[in-house]
Amino acid sequence: MLDVDRIAVFYGDIQVIFDLSLHVGEGEIVTLIGSNGAGKTTTVNAISGVLRPRSGEIRYRGVSTAALAPHRLVAEGLVQVPEGRLLYPGLTVRENLKMGAYPRASRRRLRERMDWVFELFPRLRERQGQSVATMSGGEQQMVAIGRGLMSFPRLLILDEPSIGLAPLLVREVFGVIAEISRNQVAILLIEQNAVQALTLAHRGYVLEHGHLAHAGPAAELLGDEAIRSAYLGI
Amino acid sequence: MDLAILVQLLINGILLGGVYAMAAVGLSLIFGVSGVLNLAHGEFLMLSGFFVYVVYDRLGLNPFLAVALVAPCFFVVGYLFEMGLIRPLALRKEHVRLASATLVTLGVALIVEDATSFASLGGSFEKSVDIFVPTLVLGTVFLPSLKLVIFAVVLALIAALFLFLKYTYIGLAVQAVTQNRRGAVLNGVNTFRINAIAFGIGTFMAAAAGGFEVIHSAVAPDIGLPLTLKYLSIIVMGGLGSFAGVALGGVIIGLGEALVGFYNPAWGQTVAYLLLVAILLVRPKGLLGK
C-alpha cells in the first residue's frame, strides 16, 4: 500500500529526515512513535504530498507520489487526519464531514458514508447542526476522524489522535481505529501514547531525531528494554 | 433637522452603502480565500464601466443588458489574473508571497490606470450612459428609481453569492479554504483553483459595480485606486471573514457620508476613515470579525 523508500526531507537548508524507509501493507495498522520533534509530522506531511522529499521516493499503491498534487492523493484514497485537527471553525459538524467527501467519487456516496460515520460516532449524529467551534476537544477529534473517513480512504494516516483527550475518550478513539481497520482501511498511526499504539498496531517504527532507530512487530517493540525506558515510561 | 430630510438622507445613505457593499464583498472574498489584497480591484471596476459604455454606445444595447454581458467576462479576467500573476508567487515563502502578491496588484493597478488614460477609448476620458428613469416621489421623499433598481440587483447578487457559498459544493470549499487552508488541502481541495475562482467571483462583482457606476454616474481612468482604498476600509471595518460585516460596514459608511456630507461635503468623505478608526478602537477585529 505505502512504500517510503529512503527519503530525505529538508526545511530550507536544514535536514530533518534522514534516509527514512517504512512500509504499510494492506489491512495493517502501523504505528510511528518517537519523542517531540523527532520528525513524525514531517514524515506524514511528506507522505501526503504537502512537503517534497529532496531525495528518495514515496510510492502509494505502486505509483510514485512525486508527480501527484496533494489533492490528487486524497482522491486516490491517501487521507491524513492532521495533528491539531484543522477543522473548519465556521462550519457545522455536517458541513465539515461534507468537506471530507470533497473528491468527486465520494460526493456521490455522501449519504451512505455519513451514515457510517454516525454509526462510529453516535454523538456526532446528535450534534450534526452544531458549529464545531463550540465543541469540546474530544468531540472535535471525532469530527476530524469522521471527516477523514468520508472520502473512502484506503490508507488513513492519523497524526496524534489522542492528544489532549481524557483517558476514557482515548480508549474510545482507539476502539474506533480498530473498527476502521476491520473495514479494510490500512492505518498509519502517529502517537505519543506509545503503549496504547503498540498494543493496537501490528508493527511499529521508532523515529529519533529524524532517523529510524527501531523497527519491528509491535509486540517486540513493546517488550524491548531500551524502548520501554525511553518511550513507554516503564 | 427636518424629518423629511433625515429620511431622505437615510435612504440615500443605504442606497449608497449597498453599492459600496457589493464591490467590497468581492474584494473581501478574494482576500479571505487567497490572502491577497487585490489593489487592482478598483481598476477592474473602472475597465468594466468603460466596456459597458462602449457596448451601450456602439451596439445600442440597453445598459443593464450590457452589464449582464460584460460583467461575467470579468469573471474570466479575474480567474486568469490569479492564474497568471498571483499563482506563480505562491511558490515563495508565506510572508514574502503575500507582500509580493499585493505589490504585484498595486503595480497592475497603476499600469492599468496609466494605460487607460493613455489610450482613452473614443478620444475622451469620461464616460457616462444617458439613461433616465423618473424618480418615485412619496410626499417629500425622492426615491431615485435607477438607484433602487441597482440596489435591488446588488441585493440579488449578494444573495446569490450567499446561496452559492452555502448550498454548492464549490461554495462550501470556498468557505473551507477561507477558514482553514491547510485543512482544505488535506481534504482534497485544489486550493489553487479555489483561489482563481474567488478572484473570478470577486472581480465579477467589481465589474458589476463598475457597470452600475457608468449607468448612474460616470467613470474615468483615475477612479480605481480611491475606490479600492474605500473598499479596504469597509472590509477592515466590517471584520475580516464576515460578508455580513462587510455589507454592514458599507451601509455604515454610506450613512456616514450622507449624514455628515449634508453639513460639510469634505467631512463627509473623511468620516469614513474616522468611523473606521473609532470602530477598530472599540472592536479591534472589526464589527463582525472573527
Next chain:
Amino acid sequence: MLNKSCSLSRLGVAALALMASLLAWAIATPVQAQTEILIGGTIAQSGSLQGIVKPFGALGQAWVDDVNSRGGIYLSKLGRKLPVRMILYDDQSEPPTALKQYERLATVDKVHLFIGPFSSFVTNAAMQASIKHKIPFFMVEANDAVLFEENNNWRATGLAPAAWEYKRVAELYKRMGGASTFAVLSRDNLHERGAAQGFADEVKRQGFTVVYKEEAPKDIKDFSSIILAMKGKNPDVVLIEALPPPWNIGFLKQARELGLNPQDIVVGHTPIPVIKGMGESAENIVSSLYMFDGDTPDHLRFAKLCAAAGFEPWQYSESGIRYRAYRRIEDALERAGSLDADEIRIAMWTTGMTLFGEETMKHDHEGYGTDHPYPTQVKGGKHVSLWPLEKGAATHQYKMGKW
C-alpha cells in the same frame, strides 16, 4: 618698380584678408536664424489631457499655414517677412516629459520662442527651460496662482486670474433679471476654488445673494447630501465649478434624480461627454467658453482655423485660448521687429492689442492677462453663444427645473 609692386601686393593681401573675414563672418552667423521664425512647444496628444486638446496640434499647423500663405510675419528690423515654423512634441500630459522636450527645443531645435502646453501643472515644469535658456514663453491654458509666485520676466499668460472666470456669467444674470439667489459648488482645488470665489464675489457685487457655497473633495461620488442641502436653500441659479472628469456628470444625474430644479444650472465645464451623458437633460445648461459669435476678422479667422483642424470652436472650448496665444505671438513679433529674445519678451509684456473687436489684451505686473470666458448655453446638443449681453439676454432661456 619694386615699390609699386610691393604696395600692390600689400593691397591685394589686405583685400584678400578682408574678403576672407567677411566670408568667415557670413559663415559664422547662423543663417537659419534669419530665414524663418521657429516656434517650439508641446501639446498632450496622449495621456489624461488628450481628450481636451486632441486637435490643437492640427490647429497650430492651420495657423502656421495661414500665416505663411501671406508670406509670414513682417520683421521691421530685418526689412522683410519671415515664414513661421512650429515644432510641437507630445508631452503625454506629463510635466517631466514636457520639461525634457522644452529643453530639447531650446538646445537642439534652437527655437526663437516657446508656446506653452496645456494646463498649469505641465506649464509649471516647462517654464524652467524658458528661464534657463532665456527664451520668451507664451503661456496658453495656464493661470494657476502657483505659476506667478516667483517673479519671472520670461513668461506671461493671456488668461485672467481664475477669479474672473465667471464674471461675464454674473453680468448676464444682472442684465437678464429673473434670478437673485445663487448656490455655488466647487471642487476643492486651487483653480476651482479661485473661480468659484470670484463668481461669488461678482454675484454679490451685482447685488445678488449667495445662499449656498461649498467645496467638495475630488473623489466624492455621491452628491445626495449636497443636493439636499442646496434644495433646502432654494437657489435660483446653481453653479458647479469642477474641471473634468466625472464630477459634473455625477452631480447632474443625481440632481435630476433628487428633484433639484433651479431656474438655471451653470456648469462651467460641459465638454461633449457631459452633454452626451445627460442626453435631453443637457438642454439649457449654461456654460462658459472662450468664444462668442461675431463677424470681426478675428472671428472669421478663428472659425476658419478650427475648421481646417476639423472641429467647431465650442467642441473644444480652450481652442479660443490657443487662438489668442497665436495672435499674441504675431503681435509680439511684429512689434519687436526682430528675433532677439529680449525684444520679443518686452514686446510680449507690453501688448495692448484688441481681439475679437472688443477684448483688450494686457498684462499686469505679475504676468496675468485679461482673457476670460463668455457665457454659452447648450441647445440641441451644442453650445450656443450668449454674448454680447443684448444678444445673450434675448437668446437665453431659463431651464426652469426642466430635465
